[in-house]
Amino acid sequence: MATPAHCAYAFEVLAANFERRQPLSLAQVEELWERYHASGADDDEDQAQKRRDDEEHDEEESGSGADTPASSRSSLFSFSSSTSKPQQQQQQRKREEGRRRREEYPLFVTWNTVSRGGSKSLRGCIGTFEAQELEDGLRAYALTSAFEDARFPPIPPSLLPSLAAHVTLLTNFSSPTRDPMDWVLGKHGLRISFTVHGRRYGATYLPDVAKEQGWTKEEALISLMRKAGWNGSSSAWVKTWREGKGELVRYEGKQVGLRYTEWRPWREWVEKLGVKSKPLN
Structure with a gap:
């Protein structure tokens, strides 16, 4: 199943393209995403974001009136964390994450724009039914769905703050059937x-x-x-x-989504750690 870290990686790939730099790897994003949430930094940001959302909501109502719907050492990085895990458990988790990244999945990446009121509009959705290694597939289709969906113009950098990334990993394919009703609404x-x-x-x-x-x-x-x-x-x-x-x-496939307003605080936290991306040649 897709995870919020996969969506964070899609954002990382798109932002890196705009900024002319190499994106962090999927392994880096997954580890840093877990560290960020274990550190409690996201709780502080959640409160700040709630205050910002409340302020924006108040502004909208007074404006148009529109009704809109431990400490440990990372294998990749070295920094302190307020939480810790037994080394054996941590190594097992890393092996499991590595195995998942090597697995192949058909997948789709979807970009939506999200209004201040929370309503979303499709801005690009492209994927493949051919199984892809997870990192390669996410990287390729994060960009393809952003720039090559013929229904929309390419997403410009100015639109990044209003975006939400959604990832769906596809599983449990049936054999072809001639019965057009042989499926379950909301499941298939x-x-x-x-x-x-x-x-x-x-x-x-x-x-x-x-x-x-x-x-x-x-x-x-x-x-x-x-x-x-x-x-x-x-x-x-x-x-x-x-x-x-x-x-x-x-x-089948459960779609997982992440908004820019959730990704950006994590990315700023990553930058404060001193984790650097290489510029493109």
Whole structure:
């Protein structure tokens, strides 16, 4: 399953691209992310962020009135922490993290913009159904979804503070089925394909999409067929599916998200530790 540290790595990759520097590795991000939260620094920032959010909320209401929805030594770094773990347990955790990073996953990276009121809008979502080593896949698709989603212009540096990163690791793929209703709303992602006039169409929705949109299963399927490029009548989707020999593959994956306002305090804490990134040549 994806973790907030994976989202933090997506932010690290995107920010490094804007700043013309090498990003920290996924191993560095995961270790520093855990240290940051173990140190209690995030609790202080949570309180500060709550105060900032309250102030922004008060400003919005008075403005437009719009209703919007131990001490230890790291294997990578050397610094003190208020918490400690037995060395054996720490080594076991590091081996487990290394194993996970070497595993391969199909994955998607999604970027959303988030308004001050908390509403979000899609700004890029691209992934792959071909299994990728985790670090390589996250790095590649953090940038691809930010800059190459044809539905949106490339994300500029000025938009970074309003972004939220979401990562979904895909698992439990089913065999293809001709039954378009053989899936569970809110649990399964869908990958469909069908043929119309000799042309093959295909598209996918991640597991969270239909539930977020409030769609029924039928509405989700019609929308997905339209995403694939079909422009027929809504009442004709069943006939089109049947005649076009439609196939559906269901899969699972829990989306995990992280906002810039959660990532940036961690990144500033990292900089205070003296952890440096190399500039690009």
